[in-house]
Amino acid sequence: xxxxxxxSGAGRVSADRERCVGAGQCVLAAPAVFDQDEDDxxxxxLVESPSMSQADAVRDAVRACPSGAxxxxxxAA
Ligand code: SF4
Numbered sequence: 001x002x003x004x005x006x007x008s009g010a011g012r013v014s015a016d017r018e019r020c021v022g023a024g025q026c027v028l029a030a031p032a033v034f035d036q037d038e039d040d041x042x043x044x045x046l047v048e049s050p051s052m053s054q055a056d057a058v059r060d061a062v063r064a065c066p067s068g069a070x071x072x073x074x075x076a077a
Contacts, residue, residue, distance in 0.1 A: 010055035011074040013062075015043045025064035030057035043069060 013033060015026075022041030026034040033054055035044045050058050062070045 009052050009074075010050035010058045011072050012049055013045050013058055014048070014071045014073070015045050016069045016071070017042045019067045019069035020065075021067045021069075023066050025066065026061035026070060029061035029064050030054060033058055034061060 015034075020042045022036060022043075024036055024041070026043055027036055030050075033045065033047045033050050035046050036042065037044060047054070058072060062072050
């Protein structure tokens with residue numbers, strides 16, 4: 001898991017599908033940002049640049065992911 005940046009916006013979200021184990025915690029935490037593949041259950045990032053209002057949910061999802069597949073990066077200033 002990588003968690004960086006605190007200030008403006010949620011930053012950019014990415015997911016490593018090689019690491020994802022399909023646990024679905026990200027979808028529970030932030031259903032507007034993450035989805036799971038209907039076939040293999042692996043994560044899809046629906047919104048790569050979440051809004052401020054989605055920031056807390058995205059951070060919760062990054063923390064909750066059991067495989068460390070999610071990364072949240074603050075954009076370069
Ligand atoms: S919480 Fe992590 S392991 Fe589970 S579906 Fe989301 S990215 Fe994959």
